[in-house]
Amino acid sequence: KNKEVKTIQAKPIAGWMKAYLAKAGYTIDARGEATLAKLEDPWRIKNELDKAMNYCAGKRITLEDINAVTSVSSKLNIFRFVDAVALGRKSEAVRELQAHMQAGTDLYYLHSMLMWKARKTITRQGTGGSASPVAERQLFIKLHDAELHVKNGIVSMEDALWGLIL
Numbered sequence: 645k646n647k648e649v650k651t652i653q654a655k656p657i658a659g660w661m662k663a664y665l666a667k668a669g670y671t672i673d674a675r676g677e678a679t680l681a682k683l684e685d686p687w688r689i690k691n692e693l694d695k696a697m698n699y700c701a702g703k704r705i706t707l708e709d710i711n712a713v714t715s716v717s718s719k720l721n722i723f724r725f726v727d728a729v730a731l732g733r734k735s736e737a738v739r740e741l742q743a744h745m746q747a748g749t750d751l752y753y754l755h756s757m758l759m760w761k762a763r764k765t766i767t768r769q770g771t772g773g774s775a776s777p778v779a780e781r782q783l784f785i786k787l788h789d790a791e792l793h794v795k796n797g798i799v800s801m802e803d804a805l806w807g808l809i810l
Contacts, residue, residue, distance in 0.1 A: 657681050661693060665705070670697055675707035685722060687753060720747050725754065726761040729809055730783060737809040751801040755794075758808070759787050783808075 658677050665672055672680075676696070680689050695713040696705045725740035727733075744754060762784040766777075790804035799807070 657684075657686070657689065660686070661689065664690065664693060665697070668697055670700075670703050670705055672696075672705040673707060676705050676710045679707060679710055683720070685720075688720075688722075688749065691750065714748065720744060720749070722749075722754070722757050726757050729758055730761050730765060730780070732779070734809060741805060741809060745802070751805060754805060755787070755791065755801060759784075759791075762787055 658681055661672060661677060661680065672693075680692055683689050683692070692710065692714045693705075696709045699713045700706070700709040720743055722744075725737065725744060728737035728740055741754070745751075762780065765780045766784055786808055790799075790808055793799045794801050794804050
């Protein structure tokens with residue numbers, strides 16, 4: 645059974661942003677709010693808000709503060725990255741990983757989303773769109789091994805992600 649996935653609408657995310665900032669005693673101007681709302685990724689928006697709160701001089705975050713601490717791109721989409729990796733589309737995966745790294749996306753978040761994709765496709769018994777259920781299980785094993793290598797200090801998360809897609 646397929647479920648429809650909707651993108652976050654600007655008004656609900658704006659309300660969430662205001663509430664999140666209010667808990668810490670901050671506010672945001674309308675231009676900064678609109679810029680962050682274009683990201684549509686709640687995890688990334690939260691990270692960008694955290695950076696802006698640490699950066700801004702007062703308790704009001706402006707568009708200038710947002711621009712100073714982020715490279716905001718609404719074209720950046722985590723699902724394009726995880727799909728490219730899961731489906732073995734190497735050139736697309738390389739472009740997406742480079743874009744996420746340049747934008748400052750947390751590398752552990754990228755890995756966790758790849759794990760999410762692998763778990764999701766395995767539990768659907770091979771309906772994830774990859775070449776075969778064997779390929780999906782191999783991706784899960786590679787992700788697991790990469791995580792262990794990072795935790796044991798054998799490789800950095802950056803090297804682990806590049807190793808997964810190349």
